Amino acid sequence: MSKIKELFNIQYPIVQGGMIWCSGWRLASAVSNAGGLGLIGAGSMYPDVFQEHITKCKQATDKPFGVNLPLIYPQIDELIKIIVAEKIPIVFTSAGNPKKWTAFLQEKGIKVVHVVSNVKFAKKSEEAGVDAIVAEGFEAGGHNGFEENTTMTLIPQVRKAVNLPLLAAGGIATGSGMLAAMSLGADGVQIGSRFVATKESSAHDNFKNEIIKTQNGDTILAFKKLIPVRLIKNNFTVKVQELQNKGASREQLTELLGKGRAKKGMFEGDLQNGELEIGQISGIITKVEPVETVINSIIIEYNQKLLTLAKL
């Protein structure tokens, strides 16, 4: 636990996942101000928008914050230039090969954390020299691994395979969930869904209200053949399933996906035709709250639950 706090210079080993269309400067700065580590999700930002979020985040907090950078981002060189120029201390990379940028960023004094969904990539990340790993389970919202490893089974297997500081992600929204993750061998957690349903997230209010209505069983891992993504079930996911059940090709699925589905759903609030990326644990989220309330309640529940656990 202290590994993560020291690595990022934060109070609690809680990282807010960098999520497209949901995690701009307001959310990231609120999480950092509340003692966690906020991340600006660069994946949905053009370079000029990204620059603006960095500038505003710096104005809103004097605590460390980071950036989540999908390595398949088309204008990645431009984002990296901004990250270096702005002396962003921490970069979480995902969806690509950690060998490509890790050494370069570290030479500039930047800590690099890579997100993985299986043991193989956890080992590759360690070989690439990253400072820490996020291991994210099948229950997580948004983009997801092909192997369907759940958090409960992935964390102990990654813990056994690598020695790096390890953040657990996928299915964690409460203090009890965080305590479970630490029991499994994590040094800290990355939380997504719960932070989407905060006042400070940039998700559309329609989406936030949909999250708190979501019940057990209301999400689905869609596009398993193309690029798996966990979404709230809606008209769009029904269409995806119909097409998949007919044995659709990647091309047919890509055509149905089209462009801008994620923005349409999460940022513009089109609940029926957009992609609504959220995790299975959304079924337990019942309120849209300020970030500070969320973090405090996680800490309180964690400490209370810990006191109830007795020796066998």
Add this chain to the structure above:
Amino acid sequence: MSKIKELFNIQYPIVQGGMIWCSGWRLASAVSNAGGLGLIGAGSMYPDVFQEHITKCKQATDKPFGVNLPLIYPQIDELIKIIVAEKIPIVFTSAGNPKKWTAFLQEKGIKVVHVVSNVKFAKKSEEAGVDAIVAEGFEAGGHNGFEENTTMTLIPQVRKAVNLPLLAAGGIATGSGMLAAMSLGADGVQIGSRFVATKESSAHDNFKNEIIKTQNGDTILAFKKLIPVRLIKNNFTVKVQELQNKGASREQLTELLGKGRAKKGMFEGDLQNGELEIGQISGIITKVEPVETVINSIIIEYNQKLLTLAKL
């Protein structure tokens, strides 16, 4: 935790899952003798074989043991007669409606526990009057729910929805895993895969040796459209996936499945053409050990890990 120990009159809140072809009297009595609750898996037994296992289990232990009874079993009336005549104290039911048999069994003084994979059926089980619930996640081996709820997200949601004693299942094979389950709100755990890989399980040695070779990512949830079942990947699962990717009908899948696949794989040791039911956590199992060693190591690891968890 004490709820489960009192309900079953056992030393540790650890239940060995009733698993077809793997959990006969040897495994069940060994688990009960080691302080857990052993279950005879009735699903793969004709009534005469079942009777024999009960008789032998009683000879091998004076501790309580139970039976796992899939409610879709064709000769269920005959098995129930044996259960009542033999005064089996505990029955775990699965794969069917808990309303049908719960009251009848309870009138005979038998405790009834129902296995569920979502919140809806947890509530239905509570309405049916069961004594406890097993909530089993997507990572579990063997038959599985359609909704793909993982243990990490299912347990807290079921805990919130029902007041009954709750056993967590799916992805638990070690003391750390058990501690995680208790953190999520479970009162005890049901463990499957780890007990298949014991000296006392009736799994074929080929299957046991295959389990300890299994790495992260080596299982798959097959037959998602028909009746989802988690298996070790082999020639058979490759064929299933090929057929599914072509948009196969339920009839085509049923034909491929054929008869006796589970026996062929798990009991007869045909690793390429049989069904090898195992959970995702098998990637962490590296030895075939006696049951007593397994249970002791779970208890030791649980207690050690608990000591390392600090307040936030």
